[in-house]
Amino acid sequence: MELKRFHPVSEAVVPVTDCPRPRFPVIDFHTHCGKMLLGENYASVYDTEEYARELLKYGVVKAVNLDGLYGRDLDEMNQKLAGREETFLNFMWVDLEDFEEPDFSSKVRGQILECHKKGCCGIKMWKDLTLYRKDSKGQPVRTDDPRLDAVYDTAAELGIPVLMHIGDPAAFFKPKDEKNERYEELDANPDWEFSDESRFPRFETLLEMQENTVRSHPDTIFVIAHVGSYAENLGWVGEQLSKYPNLYVDIAARLAELGRVPYSARRFFTAFQDRILFGTDSTPVTLGAHPIYYRCLETEDEYFPYEPEGEIPGQGRWAIYGLFLEDEVLKKVYYKNACRLLHLDEETFEEEFYG
Ligand SMILES: [Zn+2]
Numbered sequence: 001m002e003l004k005r006f007h008p009v010s011e012a013v014v015p016v017t018d019c020p021r022p023r024f025p026v027i028d029f030h031t032h033c034g035k036m037l038l039g040e041n042y043a044s045v046y047d048t049e050e051y052a053r054e055l056l057k058y059g060v061v062k063a064v065n066l067d068g069l070y071g072r073d074l075d076e077m078n079q080k081l082a083g084r085e086e087t088f089l090n091f092m093w094v095d096l097e098d099f100e101e102p103d104f105s106s107k108v109r110g111q112i113l114e115c116h117k118k119g120c121c122g123i124k125m126w127k128d129l130t131l132y133r134k135d136s137k138g139q140p141v142r143t144d145d146p147r148l149d150a151v152y153d154t155a156a157e158l159g160i161p162v163l164m165h166i167g168d169p170a171a172f173f174k175p176k177d178e179k180n181e182r183y184e185e186l187d188a189n190p191d192w193e194f195s196d197e198s199r200f201p202r203f204e205t206l207l208e209m210q211e212n213t214v215r216s217h218p219d220t221i222f223v224i225a226h227v228g229s230y231a232e233n234l235g236w237v238g239e240q241l242s243k244y245p246n247l248y249v250d251i252a253a254r255l256a257e258l259g260r261v262p263y264s265a266r267r268f269f270t271a272f273q274d275r276i277l278f279g280t281d282s283t284p285v286t287l288g289a290h291p292i293y294y295r296c297l298e299t300e301d302e303y304f305p306y307e308p309e310g311e312i313p314g315q316g317r318w319a320i321y322g323l324f325l326e327d328e329v330l331k332k333v334y335y336k337n338a339c340r341l342l343h344l345d346e347e348t349f350e351e352e353f354y355g
Pocket of ligand 1: 252
């Protein structure tokens with residue numbers, strides 16, 4: 001039998017808790033409603049009202065859309081989400097095309113101010129910057145490049161967070177061989193392999209530039225996506241959170257990592273409950289993961305799939321465990337921390353969604 005056909009079913013008889021809805025209202029801090037994941041014709045792919053109603057069924061009352069982009073793309077995004085401005089909060093992108101030009105600082109500042117005026121409440125920076133982009137000398141671009149300071153300084157000036165996706169799973173930077181725990185995923189997605197040192201920065205280099213960036217801009221709030229780029233090493237992420245009060249992390253698309261180390265994950269959530277944000281990385285056409293997040297965060301269930309039942313787990317062949325987080329921790333992760341970063345009044349939020 002070929003490995004890809006092997007799909008064993010666990011015989012462990014353990015409690016199964018159904019969690020269609022979260023215990024408290026949720027702000028999903030990491031979603032994609034635009035062309036980055038859905039393509040140029042994204043507007044015709046889903047109906048905004050219907051999407052908002054679907055989210056509400058899962059207890060998600062607000063969602064941060066990381067695909068705000070800028071310029072005409074932002075106008076189109078705003079048009080698409082019109083009438084639902086209270087539900088969908090856009091994060092803008094910055095145009096980095098001319099970042100080596102002498103007037104980049106003033107240009108990018110102007111762009112951020114303009115997008116902020118059009119409702120954007122944060123800045124998104126993606127791994128295209130760190131993994132693919134090269135400067136005019138052929139060198140990879142670093143997030144701690146002083147030429148990008150204007151981006152971080154303007155965010156601090158406006159009091160809006162910068163959400164960064166810098167790295168990718170550690171195994172993506174290792175050779176795709178029999179020891180690689182994400183072998184099947186890399187086999188199915190060859191573009192995600194970054195083991196070639198001549199083409200891609202090392203994982204350690206990315207972590208180093210990430211830390212430099214956070215450290216050298218203490219007045220800027222950074223949300224480093226996917227558990228601070230290193231969900232596999234909660235000890236390291238915890239150290240970073242302890243060192244830098246301006247650092248936050250989201251948990252998007254990292255249930256498989258958090259749920260396979262339930263003891264350390266529970267300690268991590270408890271210790272850093274004020275700096276962790278709920279997020280799923282979902283889109284209007286890939287809903288359905290929310291109940292698994294709730295099951296992992298809220299229950300004591302053991303050894304269950306991190307993806308919808310019946311599928312071969314996409315991020316590696318293991319199962320996860322519940323973290324049974326305390327109510328106060330859950331509230332912070334679900335909405336309180338997000339309210340703070342998005343400047344939403346917590347009491348008004350609670351009155352509206354959790355009365
Ligand atoms: Zn994402």
